[in-house]
Amino acid sequence: MFDLLSNSADVPVVILAGGQSRRMRGPDKAEVRLGRDRMIDLIINRLRPQASRLLVSGPHDYGTGLTVITDMPDMPPGPVGGIHSIAAWLAANAPSVAGFITTPVDGPCVPEDLVCKLSASGDAAFGLDETGDHPTFAYWSVPRLMALRMQAPVSRASSLRALLAAIDATPVAWPGAGQFLNINTPEELAAAQTLHAGNSSSCTRATISYSEALAVLHAKTRPLKPVYASLKTVAGHVLAADVMAEAPAPAFDNAAMDGFALRAADTDLATPATPARLEIIGTSAAGDEGKAEAIGQNQAVAIMTGAPVPLGTTSVIPIEATRTEGSTVLIETPFPSGKNIRRKGTDFNAGDRLVPKGTFVTPSALPALAASGQARFAVYPKPRAFWISSGNELVDDPAEALAPGQIYNSSGPFGEAALHEAGATCTGRITIRDDADTLIAALSSPAARQSDLVISTGAVSAGRFDFVRTALEAIGATIHFHGVRIRPGKPVLFAQLADGRYFAGLPGNPSATTATFRLFVNPLIRALTGLPAERPFKARLTSEANIRPNLTFMMKAHLETSQTGQLEVKALDGQQSYKVANMIDQNAWILHVEGAALPEPGTMVDCLWR
Numbered sequence: 001m002f003d004l005l006s007n008s009a010d011v012p013v014v015i016l017a018g019g020q021s022r023r024m025r026g027p028d029k030a031e032v033r034l035g036r037d038r039m040i041d042l043i044i045n046r047l048r049p050q051a052s053r054l055l056v057s058g059p060h061d062y063g064t065g066l067t068v069i070t071d072m073p074d075m076p077p078g079p080v081g082g083i084h085s086i087a088a089w090l091a092a093n094a095p096s097v098a099g100f101i102t103t104p105v106d107g108p109c110v111p112e113d114l115v116c117k118l119s120a121s122g123d124a125a126f127g128l129d130e131t132g133d134h135p136t137f138a139y140w141s142v143p144r145l146m147a148l149r150m151q152a153p154v155s156r157a158s159s160l161r162a163l164l165a166a167i168d169a170t171p172v173a174w175p176g177a178g179q180f181l182n183i184n185t186p187e188e189l190a191a192a193q194t195l196h197a198g199n200s201s202s203c204t205r206a207t208i209s210y211s212e213a214l215a216v217l218h219a220k221t222r223p224l225k226p227v228y229a230s231l232k233t234v235a236g237h238v239l240a241a242d243v244m245a246e247a248p249a250p251a252f253d254n255a256a257m258d259g260f261a262l263r264a265a266d267t268d269l270a271t272p273a274t275p276a277r278l279e280i281i282g283t284s285a286a287g288d289e290g291k292a293e294a295i296g297q298n299q300a301v302a303i304m305t306g307a308p309v310p311l312g313t314t315s316v317i318p319i320e321a322t323r324t325e326g327s328t329v330l331i332e333t334p335f336p337s338g339k340n341i342r343r344k345g346t347d348f349n350a351g352d353r354l355v356p357k358g359t360f361v362t363p364s365a366l367p368a369l370a371a372s373g374q375a376r377f378a379v380y381p382k383p384r385a386f387w388i389s390s391g392n393e394l395v396d397d398p399a400e401a402l403a404p405g406q407i408y409n410s411s412g413p414f415g416e417a418a419l420h421e422a423g424a425t426c427t428g429r430i431t432i433r434d435d436a437d438t439l440i441a442a443l444s445s446p447a448a449r450q451s452d453l454v455i456s457t458g459a460v461s462a463g464r465f466d467f468v469r470t471a472l473e474a475i476g477a478t479i480h481f482h483g484v485r486i487r488p489g490k491p492v493l494f495a496q497l498a499d500g501r502y503f504a505g506l507p508g509n510p511s512a513t514t515a516t517f518r519l520f521v522n523p524l525i526r527a528l529t530g531l532p533a534e535r536p537f538k539a540r541l542t543s544e545a546n547i548r549p550n551l552t553f554m555m556k557a558h559l560e561t562s563q564t565g566q567l568e569v570k571a572l573d574g575q576q577s578y579k580v581a582n583m584i585d586q587n588a589w590i591l592h593v594e595g596a597a598l599p600e601p602g603t604m605v606d607c608l609w610r
């Protein structure tokens with residue numbers, strides 16, 4: 001159940017599903033399918049990235065789990081009654097909500113920036129494009145609607161257009177045509193099927209915030225299916241199950257020093273003039289079975305570090321504190337009891353949880369894993385990633401001289417190394433020309449098919465040859481987000497191919513690539529391997545940071561420890577995303593999240609490791 005009062009800044013979006021579908025001569029439009037999906041589900045998918053509160057105005061929730069607002073009994077049937085009913089419901093159930101957005105259930109191409117644009121344009125607004133006005137795509141003011149209903153009863157004849165005029169709604173223009181498409185007739189349904197199967201490049205880009213995008217990414221990502229690793233291969237993986245100890249460690253009482261196992265009481269009266277004289281009755285070395293003879297009065301066993309202590313031993317005296325004469329050991333001062341014996345089970349016991357699930361296995365975890373006695377460990381596999389650099393201008397071979405217009409592919413090599421560092425394996429890397437068919441072919445190559453995630457660079461922005469989205473849509477991928485309010489890297493895209501592979505479309509400018517890799521691919525790899533989201537750390541800013549409000553900034557930065565051990569960070573000169581030279585000095589990012597106070601030199605700022 002969602003809480004309408006949790007954040008009054010979020011505008012609720014209500015899907016209008018109450019109308020009859022007379023012209024379609026048939027089923028409820030919410031249930032009509034475009035491709036495999038019901039219209040209502042398509043709309044919900046499209047609205048999710050831009051709206052945190054979705055509701056349905058209609059007879060029921062269509063199995064979506066959304067809250068349903070039904071029309072008030074005293075309202076005339078039709079959309080106007082529906083709008084008044086929503087306003088009254090919100091006024092009663094969510095008094096802090098000032099307005100709401102509506103979108104019709106038969107409008108599957110709803111603009112991805114609908115909520116952002118409509119809610120930014122005053123108290124009441126509606127969509128307009130080259131085909132005219134679209135009163136079902138509108139932002140409605142709750143107080144104005146309530147006031148209107150006080151003035152006069154709602155008339156059966158009134159229209160949405162008249163209602164918008166009565167609350168002084170203003171038009172908000174979208175370029176082109178098609179996003180406000182309404183499916184009213186079988187012909188329009190057929191047209192929409194074509195649009196759905198092909199491209200929807202007419203849709204403008206959503207720009208959601210960094211935190212919203214990260215939330216979408218986390219919501220869409222499931223950890224990979226665990227596999228088993230051996231002691232030899234487990235390092236670098238995340239454990240998918242607790243590792244329990246088979247047996248206690250130490251497995252037996254053993255010596256912590258090279259020397260003699262003895263009974264401390266035999267040394268009680270020792271002095272340099274009258275040393276204790278103990279008979280050496282045997283030897284116990286590491287690896288021995290521990291069957292050395294029990295020690296009796298005035299006896300000792302020569303013993304090595306790690307060797308089992310014989311029965312009767314109360315201490316192990318280091319060899320340096322003794323003198324030997326033939327088969328006798330001489331001890332000149334009393335030696336205390338209980339010294340230098342490592343007792344069975346004092347490290348861990350059988351059945352102890354030695355290493356918890358979710359641990360990233362570093363070399364320092366290996367001693368415990370090895371000591372556990374387990375032969376195999378359930379781990380999340382390293383995500384397999386396929387890297388595609390797109391660009392007609394790109395040259396991979398450094399031996400090749402650049403022709404006019406060409407550049408060296410600078411982010412391809414970065415990709416392979418960064419994937420490795422982030423805990424993934426790179427199943428392949430190719431460079432392709434700027435062309436949708438080539439991308440589609442690359443995605444179905446064997447190496448790409450074997451991967452859990454595909455990363456492309458370039459061709460996700462607004463240029464004529466920026467084909468990534470169109471290509472993905474043509475092969476039935478689901479675009480989870482495209483366009484995030486970040487700098488650099490705003491055009492970044494995150495999607496899932498029809499077979500479930502994740503797809504990150506990183507913008508082509510080199511530091512937009514590295515920044516979006518850090519902001520989204522690193523978290524994706526963490527999520528695929530069951531690791532929790534990473535938290536930034538703080539460092540003192542020692543430079544200016546040229547940051548504007550209303551955007552999340554990733555600044556190339558250099559981090560170091562000051563004389564006093566304080567972490568200090570400076571933004572590098574040349575933040576422009578085409579510049580690569582300063583990345584040599586980059587070992588961190590300054591992460592300024594949209595909405596936070598603008599950082600001044602000397603203040604603490606959030607940082608991410610390189």
Ligand SMILES: Nc1nc2c(c(=O)[nH]1)N[C@H]1C(S)=C(S)[C@@H](COP(=O)(O)OP(=O)(O)OC[C@H]3O[C@@H](n4cnc5c(N)ncnc54)[C@H](O)[C@@H]3O)O[C@H]1N2
Pocket residue numbers: 389390391393394407408409410411412457458459460461462463466488489490491506507508509510512577
């Ligand atoms: N009208 C608009 N233009 C641009 C926008 C926008 O919103 N509206 N966004 C800008 C931003 S921000 C970025 S970032 C870039 C992203 O562009 P694309 O992802 O479409 O990438 P391309 O157009 O293919 O290339 C951009 C740039 O990067 C160079 N590049 C590409 N790949 C590599 C590589 N592997 N190694 C080195 N350099 C590479 C490419 O040559 C271009 O110079 O779009 C802006 N434009």
Ligand code: MOO
Pocket residue numbers: 486487488489490491507509511512577578
């Ligand atoms: O991501 Mo772009 O200009 O922000 O490079």
Ligand SMILES: [Mg+2]
Pocket residue numbers: 458459460461462463465466
């Ligand atoms: Mg481009």
